[in-house]
Amino acid sequence: MSKFNVPTRAEVSEKNQVIFDSLEKKVGFVPNLYATYAYSTNALENYLNLSSAKSSLSAKEKEAVNLAVSEVNNCIYCLSAHTAIGKMNGFIDSEILELRAGKASFNSKLDALAALAKNITEKRGATETTVVDNFLNAGYTKENLIDTIVLVGDKTISNYVHSTTKVPVDFPLAQPLNAVEA
Numbered sequence: 001m002s003k004f005n006v007p008t009r010a011e012v013s014e015k016n017q018v019i020f021d022s023l024e025k026k027v028g029f030v031p032n033l034y035a036t037y038a039y040s041t042n043a044l045e046n047y048l049n050l051s052s053a054k055s056s057l058s059a060k061e062k063e064a065v066n067l068a069v070s071e072v073n074n075c076i077y078c079l080s081a082h083t084a085i086g087k088m089n090g091f092i093d094s095e096i097l098e099l100r101a102g103k104a105s106f107n108s109k110l111d112a113l114a115a116l117a118k119n120i121t122e123k124r125g126a127t128e129t130t131v132v133d134n135f136l137n138a139g140y141t142k143e144n145l146i147d148t149i150v151l152v153g154d155k156t157i158s159n160y161v162h163s164t165t166k167v168p169v170d171f172p173l174a175q176p177l178n179a180v181e182a
Contacts, residue, residue, distance in 0.1 A: 004165035012038040032167045055147045060089045064099045065151045068117040071100040073159035079174035112138035120152045
């Protein structure tokens with residue numbers, strides 16, 4: 001397979017150079033996966049617009065979805081990035097491991113959300129009725145359901161980009177999911 005190097009600022013379009021500069025200011029660096037999107041003149045901007053779009057889900061809820069989806073899709077890059085982001089959003093290591101397994105014994109509402117995200121991803125959208133019913137019975141709305149599906153798609157895109165390109169992970173590596181039953 002062709003090797004994908006992480007493009008540098010000098011190697012990307014002027015449009016992406018502006019985005020690199022913005023990421024550098026906001027995040028302190030350009031994550032390798034985002035830089036990889038910049039092989040395309042438009043994909044980085046399009047992806048960032050999707051991932052930062054308004055949602056009915058909170059930041060913590062979005063991280064719960066990101067972790068469950070990335071685990072199902074076996075994406076070490078996204079697992080590592082979202083473990084770090086999850087901690088910034090107040091999750092502790094044991095909670096992150098549970099969310100990756102599609103559950104959350106520490107919060108019944110997040111438990112229903114993580115289970116939904118896992119099921120949608122595993123079933124490729126043919127979500128089990130009982131999982132959707134549990135999600136809605138936990139207090140989520142149909143708006144939350146649609147926003148969760150969009151977020152599953154968003155995260156799956158990045159999972160696939162990394163799975164295909166295998167660019168180096170530039171976050172502390174996520175530990176294997178062996179502390180919690182999947």
